[in-house]
Amino acid sequence: MLHQNLTSDLPRARGTLRAGFVHAAGRTRIGRLHQAGSAKAMLPPAPGCEMVVLNTSGGLTGGDRMDISVTQEPGTRLCVTTQTAERAYRSTTGRARVTARFELAAGAHLDLLPQETILFDRSALLREQEIALHGDASCLWVETLILGRAAMGETVRTLDLTDRRRVTRDGRPVFVENLRLDDAVLAGGASTATLAGCRAFATLVMIAPDAADCLSRAREALATDGAASAFDGKLVARLMAGDGWPLRQALMRLIRAIRPGPLPRVWQI
Structure with a gap:
């Protein structure tokens, strides 16, 4: 009972980030910014407008809450990334929860390029993310998951x-992906129907009128590291690797092949 009381009273991280971007004087600029708790944003000098999100708590564990909301006005072009890999640590008190919503007005574009999420043994995480496009808005979204750190023998x-x-x-869904990983999936991880022995995997989705035009470049960049398909105004690529580093290299080649301009600086450190 004493142990139960102690764990239930542990401090929990709370983070809230609200940002709005406007188009002014021919450029995308921050229009409003509210940040509280462990959720922070940086706006480093970059060729375009770039927002780097960081979690000052150092990672996620049971009971933590992160809530992110970003809006873009017409004509804005924004890249959102993270300072480093997010880490979901062992949990003894339920799930950590992350919610993120990005809303784009007509004519806006978002590159959502967070760095990896590393999942540690006994971690528990519920993450819900949505990009709401209006009119002809477009986006490029990457999500990468890594099961432990191979270099540490985890x-x-x-x-x-x-x-x-x-x-x-x-308001109409154009891409929906619900991923569930639990003990049963991990137990069958060597199966080709699940992870095929890989511990790092990523999904890239581009939603734009010309997405299909990027398919040949995407497949050439992927080679044997993944697969890509394009249909109905979207391109979807899947990548898997035995560890995070080779997956990151393959993913960087893919993004460079289909996205103009350099990757965010934090990706290159």
């Missing part, structure tokens, strides 16, 4: 992950 055997990703256009 093995993930127990996991509770629910990862919901959704893109809508004018």
Whole structure:
């Protein structure tokens, strides 16, 4: 009972980030910014407008809450990334929860390029993310998951992950992906129907009128590191690797092949 009381009274991280971007004087600029708790944003000098999100608590564990909301006005072009890999640590008190919503007005574009999420053994995470497009707005979105750090000899055997990703256009879903990883999936990880022995995997989705035009470049960049398809105004690529570093290299080649301009500086450190 004493142990139960102690763990229930542990401090929990809370983070809230609200940002709005406007188009002014021919450029995308921050129009409003509210940040509280462990959620912070940096706006480094960059060729375009770039926002780097960081979690000052150092990672996520049971009971933590992060809430992010970003809006873009017409004509804005924004890149959102993270300072470093997010880490979901062992949980003894339920799930950590992350919610993120990005809303784009007509004519806006978002590159959502967070760095990896590393899942540690016994971590528990519920993450819900949505990009709401209006009119002809477009986006490029990457999500990468890594099961433990191979260099540290870590093995993930127990996991509770629910990862919901959704893109809508004018309220109608155009891309929906619900990922669930638990002990049963990990136990069958060597199967080709699940992870095929890989501990690092990523999804890239581009939603734009010309997305299909990038398919040949995407496949050439991927080579044997993944697969890509394009249909109905979207391109989707899947990548898997035995560890995070080779996956990162393959993903960087893919992004460079289909996205103009350099990757965010934090990706290159």
